[in-house]
Amino acid sequence: MGDRTRPTYPYRVFNSLSDRLTLTFRNLKRKGTVTESDLNATIRDIRLALLDADVALPVVKEFTGRVRERGLGAEVHQALNPAQQIVKIVNEELVAILGGQTRRLNLAKNPPTVIMLAGLQGSGKTTFAGKLAHLLKGQGHTPLLVAADLQRPNAVTQLEVVGERAGVSVFAPERGNVFGHDAALESGEGTRSFGDPVDVAVDGVEEARRKGHDVVIIDTAGRLAVDVDLMRQASDIRIETDADEVLFVIDAMIGQAAVETAKAFSDGVGITGSVLTKLDGDARGGAALSVATVTGQPILYASTGEGVKDIELFHPDRMASRILDM
Amino acid sequence: LSRGGLSDEDWEAVEDTLLASDLGVEATQELVDSLRTQVRVDGTTDPAQVRQWLHEDLLRLVDPSMDRRIAASREDGHPAVILVVGVNGTGKTTTVGKLGRVLVAEDKDVIFGAADTFRAAAADQLTTWGERVGVPTVRSHQEGADPASVAFEAVKAGVEMEADVVLIDTAGRLHTKRGLMDELGKIKRVVEKQAPVGEVLLVLDATTGQNGMRQAEEFAKEVDITGIVLTKMDGTAKGGIVVNVQRKLGVPVKLIGLGEGPDDLAPFDPEAFVSAIVG
Ligand SMILES: Nc1nc2c(ncn2[C@@H]2O[C@H](COP(=O)(O)OP(=O)(O)OP(=O)(O)O)[C@@H](O)[C@H]2O)c(=O)[nH]1
Ligand SMILES: Nc1nc2c(ncn2[C@@H]2O[C@H](COP(=O)(O)OP(=O)(O)OP(=O)(O)O)[C@@H](O)[C@H]2O)c(=O)[nH]1
Ligand SMILES: [K+]
Ligand SMILES: [Mg+2]
Ligand SMILES: [Mg+2]
Numbered sequence: 001m002g003d004r005t006r007p008t009y010p011y012r013v014f015n016s017l018s019d020r021l022t023l024t025f026r027n028l029k030r031k032g033t034v035t036e037s038d039l040n041a042t043i044r045d046i047r048l049a050l051l052d053a054d055v056a057l058p059v060v061k062e063f064t065g066r067v068r069e070r071g072l073g074a075e076v077h078q079a080l081n082p083a084q085q086i087v088k089i090v091n092e093e094l095v096a097i098l099g100g101q102t103r104r105l106n107l108a109k110n111p112p113t114v115i116m117l118a119g120l121q122g123s124g125k126t127t128f129a130g131k132l133a134h135l136l137k138g139q140g141h142t143p144l145l146v147a148a149d150l151q152r153p154n155a156v157t158q159l160e161v162v163g164e165r166a167g168v169s170v171f172a173p174e175r176g177n178v179f180g181h182d183a184a185l186e187s188g189e190g191t192r193s194f195g196d197p198v199d200v201a202v203d204g205v206e207e208a209r210r211k212g213h214d215v216v217i218i219d220t221a222g223r224l225a226v227d228v229d230l231m232r233q234a235s236d237i238r239i240e241t242d243a244d245e246v247l248f249v250i251d252a253m254i255g256q257a258a259v260e261t262a263k264a265f266s267d268g269v270g271i272t273g274s275v276l277t278k279l280d281g282d283a284r285g286g287a288a289l290s291v292a293t294v295t296g297q298p299i300l301y302a303s304t305g306e307g308v309k310d311i312e313l314f315h316p317d318r319m320a321s322r323i324l325d326m
Numbered sequence: 327l328s329r330g331g332l333s334d335e336d337w338e339a340v341e342d343t344l345l346a347s348d349l350g351v352e353a354t355q356e357l358v359d360s361l362r363t364q365v366r367v368d369g370t371t372d373p374a375q376v377r378q379w380l381h382e383d384l385l386r387l388v389d390p391s392m393d394r395r396i397a398a399s400r401e402d403g404h405p406a407v408i409l410v411v412g413v414n415g416t417g418k419t420t421t422v423g424k425l426g427r428v429l430v431a432e433d434k435d436v437i438f439g440a441a442d443t444f445r446a447a448a449a450d451q452l453t454t455w456g457e458r459v460g461v462p463t464v465r466s467h468q469e470g471a472d473p474a475s476v477a478f479e480a481v482k483a484g485v486e487m488e489a490d491v492v493l494i495d496t497a498g499r500l501h502t503k504r505g506l507m508d509e510l511g512k513i514k515r516v517v518e519k520q521a522p523v524g525e526v527l528l529v530l531d532a533t534t535g536q537n538g539m540r541q542a543e544e545f546a547k548e549v550d551i552t553g554i555v556l557t558k559m560d561g562t563a564k565g566g567i568v569v570n571v572q573r574k575l576g577v578p579v580k581l582i583g584l585g586e587g588p589d590d591l592a593p594f595d596p597e598a599f600v601s602a603i604v605g
């Protein structure tokens with residue numbers, strides 16, 4: 001065997017994509033044309049920028065493929081500033097995938113509108129339930145929050161506090177995991193609920209009908225993409241409540257796991273849109289691109305803080321700039 | 327790696343494996359560059375050999391020689407104080423609960439301090455964990471109480487009761503929020519009027535991408551991180567960001583979270599971590 005060369009790790013500073021592309025193209029200006037190898041270098045820059053922003057690998061590949069195709073076309077060759085033209089293409093493609101126009105919530109013709117929230121553990125579902133309820137209340141709706149997470153310790157209490165902060169009613173017939181129970185199953189694998197989340201969800205919709213709430217927001221337990229039982233449970237909630245919207249709530253800080261997670265919720269539960277949370281931080285949020293690509297569904301809202309008012313409509317163009325750091 | 331020879335596709339597959347584990351572009355490129363050099367020098371065409379080298383290189387980066395023990399014994403007449411910190415929703419409270427269980431099993435007297443007075447029902451959540459694993463929780467029943475005072479009271483109780491360990495749960499906070507980071511620094515300073523904080527565990531979610539590095543840097547600046555807990559490793563995420571975090575901060579990953587149950591906490595095993603990434 002040959003010498004074991006010990007890896008060395010110089011610190012490298014990556015510039016923003018625009019800087020890098022400008023650099024790549026500086027020498028090309030004189031030439032006036034963009035060769036295949038110029039384009040390859042450019043695609044490599046874009047690839048790195050997207051990976052740095054946590055866009056998932058398969059999505060990066062698909063995306064750069066599309067940019068390459070357009071990059072070979074006349075719009076770049078004939079551009080006065082090919083670098084800028086490429087940036088423009090990248091931006092356009094990003095915005096297109098992220099949804100172009102902002103989509104509104106689908107409200108049912110026959111109320112109540114049922115909105116179910118689903119996602120990984122800790123992604124921000126319960127907090128978002130409060131925000132959405134608060135937002136809708138401000139628009140004249142009469143939302144009801146339904147506590148269908150009976151698994152995480154004191155999830156029901158949390159939703160009750162959140163509901164109080166939002167000034168909306170909470171339907172919580174079960175206390176869930178509160179008395180120091182052991183949430184592990186006897187088999188030692190998986191986690192149990194204390195009460196039936198599907199029943200609670202169904203009863204919640206019934207309660208809304210009875211009391212005249214026109215929107216129902218169902219908070220569910222966090223679940224992993226690989227947890228087959230919990231995925232089926234989420235799917236049951238969706239089917240049994242005939243949910244109008246199933247919103248996939250995802251943390252903007254997530255990395256490469258975004259793709260398989262989005263795919264698992266999309267295939268296993270069926271989602272109609274997504275919510276990107278914790279956008280008040282400094283994560284570039286490449287997950288937005290991954291999720292939009294994988295689910296084919298738009299991102300409806302951005303969650304931007306811990307307070308009940310920290311909710312915004314999702315803006316694809318702003319998100320594109322954020323991902324590209326421009 | 328395909329058999330016989332290393333094509334561009336082979337190299338791309340190596341790169342993809344690392345990138346898909348959230349190792350990041352920088353660390354990935356460095357590992358691959360070094361591997362390429364090695365392969366060129368050696369002239370090998372054996373994919374198994376290359377994989378073996380990659381395993382070794384990555385393992386060296388993860389550094390099995392680091393001390394990954396948790397400081398959880400009384401010292402100089404004080405209980406050991408462990409502060410648990412991190413951004414929102416990573417698994418801090420759950421980790422406190424599970425770690426409590428481990429320490430109780432080691433026959434230690436443990437106290438929980440519920441210094442998250444902000445998140446809805448956070449103290450209730452920790453109290454439930456305390457009941458579950460048999461640990462008393464010091465808390466405030468007043469929403470928005472001063473977290474530093476609660477932490478102080480918890481450690482004071484630990485000192486008076488001659489407890490072995492006081493585990494302090496703190497509110498999730500984004501590392502970009504100056505006010506909240508200052509508050510964290512204050513919690514630590516106030517606690518240290520009672521007893522030194524021997525361990526500050528930063529809880530990172532394994533699904534976190536490149537932002538994990540930013541989190542680690544900022545928390546380290548504020549409170550001198552002594553160890554990383556990598557949670558949610560029961561999912562498909564590999565948690566590759568900790569490779570960079572370890573080498574840039576020089577702070578080891580000490581524990582991993584493997585689920586939501588009380589026994590779902592394990593020591594970090596470098597070999598298993600590397601195998602999960604490169605096979
Ligand atoms: N900074 C910030 N924090 C958020 C945001 N959304 C939620 N959080 C915080 O993230 C943490 C987790 O939020 P939850 O709403 O409990 O998340 P969840 O998805 O319901 O979690 P599980 O029910 O345990 O799966 C809490 O500390 C929230 O305050 C956001 O947009 N910004
Ligand atoms: N699958 C899995 N879930 C986990 C693990 N650790 C924590 N969780 C879940 O993740 C969610 C968030 O956990 P918490 O312990 O509340 O997180 P936290 O960091 O205290 O959250 P905040 O205090 O709101 O910032 C809960 O649903 C936990 O049950 C783990 O190792 N694996
Ligand atoms: K894993
Ligand atoms: Mg929740
Ligand atoms: Mg907590």
